[in-house]
Every structure is written in structure tokens, then in C-alpha cells.
Amino acid sequence: MNIAEEKIVFTAFNPDIKAHIVLNDEICISKCKERYCTFVCPASCFVYEEESSKVVFSFEGCLECGTCRISCEEGALDWNHPEGGYGVVFRLG
Numbered sequence: 001m002n003i004a005e006e007k008i009v010f011t012a013f014n015p016d017i018k019a020h021i022v023l024n025d026e027i028c029i030s031k032c033k034e035r036y037c038t039f040v041c042p043a044s045c046f047v048y049e050e051e052s053s054k055v056v057f058s059f060e061g062c063l064e065c066g067t068c069r070i071s072c073e074e075g076a077l078d079w080n081h082p083e084g085g086y087g088v089v090f091r092l093g
């Protein structure tokens with residue numbers, strides 16, 4: 001387990017029903033070969049599935065760091081913060 005994984009284990013989430021980040025599949029499939037999002041997300045929210053040739057995104061464990069937004073050169077992410085009271089609950093110590 002690396003340092004990031006050790007920290008995430010002690011992080012709590014209160015996920016909304018509605019995703020705060022939405023992935024545009026059409027852009028991913030037609031324009032993106034690098035799939036940087038699958039490498040940079042510290043919470044491994046993006047996973048490339050060989051069978052469907054699609055990137056699957058799970059917002060529930062998102063740390064709201066914004067790295068995916070910066071790394072996606074194709075503008076395929078509609079990125080927003082979760083509604084108030086939802087999302088990641090960081091713990092100190």
C-alpha cells in the first residue's frame with residue numbers, strides 16, 4: 001500500500017445520488033488514446049475496460065482534487081463540486 005492509499009483508507013465519503021463529474025464517452029472513444037485520467041486519479045475513479053474499450057468512471061470515491069480535469073486534454077469532463085453536504089469528508093490526523 002502506497003502513501004496515497006494509506007491516507008484514502010481513513011477518508012470518509014458522503015456521495016450524492018447525482019454524479020458531480022460527468023464523462024463524455026463519445027469524446028473519450030473518438031479522440032483519446034492516452035487516457036491520462038486512468039493514470040493520474042489518486043482514487044482510481046477511472047478504469048479502462050478492455051472488453052468494452054471504454055473508460056468507466058465512479059464518482060463515489062472522488063477526492064475532489066481536480067487532477068482529472070487538468071489532465072484531460074480533450075475536454076471530456078463536465079467537472080463540478082458536489083452539492084453542499086455531499087462528497088469527500090477529509091479527516092485530520
Ligand code: SF4
Pocket residue numbers: 023027028031032033034035036037038055071072073074075076077
Ligand atoms: S483523459 Fe479525458 S478524453 Fe481521455 S479517457 Fe480520460 S476523460 Fe476521456
Ligand code: SF4
Pocket residue numbers: 021040041042043044045061062063064065066067068069
Ligand atoms: S477530482 Fe481527483 S479524485 Fe476526483 S475523479 Fe478527478 S482525479 Fe480522481
